Amino acid sequence: MKAPTLETARLILRGAEPCDIDFAAAMWGSEEVTRYIGGKPRSRQDAWFALLRGVGLWEMKGFGYWVVTDKATGEFLGEAGFADFERGLPKELIYGPEAGWAFGPQTWGKGVATEAVSAMHAWLDENVSASSCCVIEPSNLASCKVAGKIGYRHTGQTLLAGTPVNTYRRGT
Template sequence: MKIFAETEHLILREIVIEDTGDMYRLDSDPLVHKYLGNNPLHCKGKARYYIDYIRMQYEKHGIGRWAAIEKSSGDWIGWTGLKMNTEWSPNGHSNFYDIGYRFMPQYWGKGYATESSIAARDYFFEHFPEQKLCGIAELENGASCRVLEKIGLERKEDFFYEPENLMLAWFDSELS
């Protein structure tokens, strides 16, 4: 299994089919979905669908979300990484690369979102130097907005996303 990056506290590796149970535990937790439209998963099959989609991203775009493994415990703590968005066009943006992360609540507040996002950002600009990197966070999720700013993305606009009834903030990088 491919390791994309290592940080002081994390191993960031490809997501594999065997991660389905962990992905389901993560995405079925209502607390995890508080700032994601309050729509947690209700079946393991949907978690498998997400994993298949991520694996397709690796093949088609050379990037995707990564499993985050805590070095000290060996625990699967969530995911982080990159995505090429071709099927979602928030506020008129389409075909864009974004950075994201999602962790089990017991791992919040440890700096893992920032640590893993720095690794993903560096990986992105090393492999896609001529591309813009974007990030989206719910306005009420101040912690995620701060992470995107800490890694060097600039907040460009706030907008209402009607299907989920959310106010979102759009961040992006300037092209090098």
């Protein structure tokens, strides 16, 4: 299965393509972007692996990640989607597809994350499951706010690679 293309008023969510690597590497190489997502910039190779993982999830799980672009310009804005990372986190806190999103600084404060994350959840509700979870570092206030707008409720806290993270649940 390939990622379906989703459209919103301002965005296109589509499957990753090889030409996305330069933009993904620039985004994931930014200290600003990774401050609350692992805490350190990622290499070009790690950005490539993330794109491949997002594509592979569609085949293995029936859900995965999208590249998010500006509908008017085609500009790469970020990545968003669902995963099953098999990270060994507590099952009572992590169940169903795990939502995740990351966007470049040019989008911050403009509602892009909320718009993209709303669209992907509408797709999930219709095609896979009404339940999902997400994991967010407590200091990532912007992502916590997006999660709340989408209907996530805080369910607990755990450690991810030694870093405290909050867990959230949406749906039943």
